[in-house]
Amino acid sequence: MADSRKPDSKPAPARRAKAAVIPPSPRGGAVALLDAVLSPDTGASLPEVLTAPPAAFAALDPAGCARAQRLALTTLRHLDRADAILSPHLRKAPPPHVKNLLRLAVVEMLHEGAAAYGVVNSAVGALRGDRRLQAMAGMVNAVLRRASETPDGTWAALPPQRLPQWLRQPMVHHYGRAVVGAIEAAHMEGAATDLTLRPGVAGPDGVTLPTGSLRVAGAQISALPGYDAGDWWVQDAASALPARMLGDVAGLRVLDLCAAPGGKTMQLAAAGAQVTALDLSGPRLARLRDNLARTGLEAEIVTADALHWLPDAPFDAVLLDAPCSASGTIRRHPDLPFAKAAGDLAALTALQARLLDRVLTPSAGLLRPGGVAVYCTCSLLAAEGEDQARAALDRHPHVVAQPVTLPGLPEDWRTADGGIRTRPDYWPELGGIDGFYMVALRIGAETAAAAG
Incomplete structure (x- = not known):
């Protein structure tokens, strides 16, 4: 006897894989701070951001907050240099959050000497835990692995972070280009x-x-x-x-x-x-x-x-x-x-x-x-x-x-x-x-x- 049940008109939809739950980390907190400071809509200094900190930062313990702030500030000191390393490996500009994640990773690897394996895995894992950005995990993995192979001496030879033009131009007029260049180099060194x-x-x-x-x-x-x-x-x-x-x-x-x-x-x-x-x-x-x-x-x-x-x-x-x-x-x-x-x-x-x-x-x-x-x-x-x-x-x-x-x-x-x-x-x-x-x-x- 023929089976009288009608076949399903549509196959059962495949279950969407759940995003991994990524616990709070100083790196995640640092990227959140970078997102807030560098957002064209925010225009806020770091102290202003910290009056109502992003969730990824607020979830950290005091030691994690301190490390996140240090990572964010170090990245801001070397933003131009990080972009110079990343630019040859990017076909188009990624979303701001992904770009800041890449910048942080480059600074950790090339400036702080962090092990590339751990930095790359952390960055890729952070994206896989975000449904909106999961598709970019492969790109970030490839870009950071290429960046980690930057020849010795390349990072140190890059010029320091430039001041914005509205600030740099009057300073060049008053002090001259050589002095402003020396000031920018001092900014890169940080403060005692x-x-x-x-x-x-x-x-x-x-x-x-x-x-x-x-x-x-x-x-x-x-x-x-x-x-x-x-x-x-x-x-x-x-x-x-x-x-x-x-x-x-x-x-x-x-x-x-x-x-x-x-x-x-x-x-x-x-x-x-x-x-x-x-x-x-x-x-x-x-x-x-x-x-x-x-x-x-x-x-x-x-x-x-x-x-x-x-x-x-x-x-x-x-x-x-x-x-x-x-x-x-x-x-x-x-x-x-x-x-x-x-x-x-x-x-x-x-x-x-x-x-x-x-x-x-x-x-x-x-x-x-x-x-x-x-x-x-x-x-x-x-x-x-x-x-x-x-x-x-x-x-x-x-x-x-x-x-x-x-x-x-x-x-x-x-x-x-x-x-x-x-x-x-x-x-x-x-x-x-x-x-x-x-x-x-x-x-x-x-x-x-x-x-x-």
Whole structure:
């Protein structure tokens, strides 16, 4: 008897293979950070990204987070070099996430010397665990295996990461191409850790720099001797100079504007000043409070807008560390060129000018006649440094630049206007220094009344 059952009109659909579940890893967290920083839609610095971190990063334990951040920052320092290695092996640009995965893998293999087998397998496994990108696992495997065969010496011969054009062009105009190339090479090397010591404290093992800061080898900061006792705080050697430009501040009333996270506030307080630390950001001032508590130093803390705040009486001295592009800190924050844009600069320079006018106008009540203000920015751009100070002096004829003498300061760091300019390519034999501009400006007591 014939089988009366009708054959199935369609074969049963094949079951789709489940993607492997990939546990959180520092490499995955690093790629997630790269995706966020390099996204054209985000335009965020790494600290901004970390305020609401991607899930692949947030799932890591503290040690994993630290390694993920280090991997991401190292990759950002060598992005152009990684792309130069990958380009001959790619027929077309892969999706951004895959491209960042490839970049990270190349940096691990060629810069850090990680074993190619483990790096390639990790990258391929990460894609096989993502249904959207499973099809690209084979391509990534082939590209990375070719990249791992890069001849010895090729990576080291590649030029360093270039600054974006909006930043590079004015720097070339001001410093020249050779200096900018040296600065870019210094950025690639990264930054050491500098400490500012309380007076009379020996500090942990390290190298004492000519200007007095202590440079320590890479170590967990909180594990160094003297951390719990508050004997010192982390502060780049360049950042430690502006407060010293005020000279002997013992017993003086000093206003630290834009003070958080507090390195300069602690310097002034440790030197015996009566410090008022003012900042617009409450969360940043919370870090300052923590730093003061650890070091046992005291300062009055004010959360306010420096453009409108009025003190009870003018101060003897003002330290204005103005908001800026932070282009002088790229060697320790390689994410900054990707988070900043040319359009940000106009707003920053306008704010710097307004803050300077607020400090230098006697009738504003911040600085007494005869008092000294130190203006500084952690920027390599003359528009935020030398040009800004020159324009302020033109607007305020009652103010003069006051050249200062600082122990250990090389003469070629002094500028024609009486200020000080540091650059990342300085002290190459010691590990470099952040880029800063700083100048001391004195209000003439005899002309202050006429200036109003």
